[in-house]
Amino acid sequence: xxxxxxxxxxxxxxxxxxxxxxxxxxxxxxxxxxxxxxxxxxxxxxxxxxxxxxxxxxxxxxxxxxxxxxxxxxxxxxxxxxxxxxxxxxxxxxxxxxxxxxxxxxxxxxxxxxxxxxxxxxxxxxxxxxxxxxxxxxxxxxxxxxxxxxxxxxxxxxxxxxxxxxxxxxxxxxxxxxxxxxxxxxxxxxxxxxxxxxxxxxxxxxxxxxxxxxxxxxxxxxxxxxxxxxxxxxxxxxxxxxxxxxxxxxxxxxxxxxxxxxxxxxxxxxxxxxxxxxxxxxxxxxxxxxxxxxxxxxxxxxxxxxxxxxxxxxxxxxxxxxxxxxxxxxxxxxxxxxxxxxxxxxxxxxxxxxxxxxxxxxxxxxxxxxxxxxxxxxx
Numbered sequence: 001x002x003x004x005x006x007x008x009x010x011x012x013x014x015x016x017x018x019x020x021x022x023x024x025x026x027x028x029x030x031x032x033x034x035x036x037x038x039x040x041x042x043x044x045x046x047x048x049x050x051x052x053x054x055x056x057x058x059x060x061x062x063x064x065x066x067x068x069x070x071x072x073x074x075x076x077x078x079x080x081x082x083x084x085x086x087x088x089x090x091x092x093x094x095x096x097x098x099x100x101x102x103x104x105x106x107x108x109x110x111x112x113x114x115x116x117x118x119x120x121x122x123x124x125x126x127x128x129x130x131x132x133x134x135x136x137x138x139x140x141x142x143x144x145x146x147x148x149x150x151x152x153x154x155x156x157x158x159x160x161x162x163x164x165x166x167x168x169x170x171x172x173x174x175x176x177x178x179x180x181x182x183x184x185x186x187x188x189x190x191x192x193x194x195x196x197x198x199x200x201x202x203x204x205x206x207x208x209x210x211x212x213x214x215x216x217x218x219x220x221x222x223x224x225x226x227x228x229x230x231x232x233x234x235x236x237x238x239x240x241x242x243x244x245x246x247x248x249x250x251x252x253x254x255x256x257x258x259x260x261x262x263x264x265x266x267x268x269x270x271x272x273x274x275x276x277x278x279x280x281x282x283x284x285x286x287x288x289x290x291x292x293x294x295x296x297x298x299x300x301x302x303x304x305x306x307x308x309x310x311x312x313x314x315x316x317x318x319x320x321x322x323x324x325x326x327x328x329x330x331x332x333x334x335x336x337x338x339x340x341x342x343x344x345x346x347x348x349x350x351x352x353x354x355x356x357x358x359x360x361x362x363x364x365x366x367x368x369x370x371x372x373x374x375x376x377x378x379x
Contacts, residue, residue: 030352053139055083057317059097059106062087066114072125075151076107081143081319098130098174099345101337117155124168131176132344133184136315145169186251186295187339188312191242191332192303194270198277199302200295201286206232206285207294214328225375233278238275240325248317262343265349269342272359273335277302279366286373306332331362 003043062069076082085103108126113185127144131137148167176183201246244267251257256334259266288294307313309323310332311365314325327333334355341347349356 007214007378012210025100049186052295053315053318054081055134056081056105056138056140056143057085058082058134059085059088059094059103061089061091061094061106061108063111064109064113069109069112071149071152072109072113073107073261075147075154075284079143079147081147082140091310092322093255094128097189098128099341099347100250101130101341103130104133104136104317106145107144107253120379122168123287124170127169129171129173132340133150133177133181134176134314137173137176141169141171144171180255180257182251183257184340185259185312186247186255186345188310188336190247190270190339191310191312191336192275192306193243193247194220195277195280195302195332197236197243198274199281201231201239202236202281202296203284203288203298204237204291205287208283210285211290226371227281229371230373231376233282235280237274237278240277241270244270248328250316257343260346262348266342267351269335269338269359272356272363273331275363276331276335276359276366279363279370282370283366286370286377293372305330309333310336312336331359331366333360336357 031304032379058076059212060073062073073084073087077084082105083095086093088097088106091108094106094108098106105205106128108128110123110125113123113125117123125148127141129140147170154165173179248259281298284294284298284301285362288297305327309316309327309330311327316333318329319327338352338355338359341352345351
């Protein structure tokens with residue numbers, strides 16, 4: 001027979017367990033988040049974190065326009081390594097595509113390509129690569145070399161020649177010639193840090209007032225909900241802007257990552273993105289009753305998308321089409337594109353105006369909706 005003290009301990013533990021399980025089941029919002037969390041993590045990480053690089057978008061500029069050059073282009077298409085966005089008409093279209101992130105590389109076939117091959121003379125094709133993402137750039141360069149070597153081998157077999165002339169690849173890396181991965185990472189870190197400060201810390205700050213019960217004291221005072229919201233947001237806006245300055249300076253001093261474009265325009269994009277993040281934080285505070293739910297919801301709605309669905313870690317074109325479509329719903333996608341363009345490509349609003357307009361739309365929509373919901377919940 002168990003001792004009376006031991007039986008009492010079992011009863012106590014059973015009562016606590018029963019109460020805790022009932023509390024968990026009553027809090028349906030927390031239960032739904034905890035059930036949704038592992039599934040969403042699996043989907044996001046399973047699709048978002050990929051080390052395979054395929055279907056690299058490219059432009060082909062065919063100066064030769066001969067059967068031989070078309071065969072090479074067809075081999076590029078059939079390889080599965082590349083996805084041909086378009087056949088450019090001149091160098092300006094090639095530069096436009098690379099600068100606007102429409103493609104990751106461009107293949108330029110010279111005018112005398114076929115003539116050199118027919119006369120058994122060595123020839124060369126030019127491969128222009130966007131080096132912003134050093135990993136993709138290195139892999140794309142290797143893919144191009146493999147396809148050209150296969151083209152030469154096929155030609156040798158077809159002509160029954162053991163010494164068909166080789167085709168040399170003349171590679172040029174644009175925007176990040178040293179292929180330094182830190183140049184790709186630092187702009188993305190800015191997006192993540194600003195989302196953490198703007199969304200997560202803001203949501204936790206407001207929900208903390210609910211848990212303490214101090215929000216009721218504020219509401220019975222002459223302070224209006226909108227005034228309270230502004231008072232809550234401004235400190236985190238200031239912290240985020242200070243963090244922005246710290247990352248820019250540290251990136252330059254520690255890793256040698258300069259800003260090639262306009263710092264003023266970078267600040268404009270950062271402010272627009274920060275308003276989006278603050279709006280998300282306010283929205284999370286209206287749906288979460290405690291800090292645990294606020295943290296889970298904020299991570300799910302802000303941090304994970306800013307890491308996995310923005311192009312911060314991996315190129316978006318490597319993701320499945322449905323996941324790419326979902327990424328358009330998150331402002332981090334547009335901010336990362338804009339800030340990398342300013343950092344690495346020295347472009348401004350003349351190229352990045354679509355991202356600016358979309359960030360304005362997101363900021364106005366998210367902040368307006370969240371502010372309205374915040375007022376409704378507190379009035």
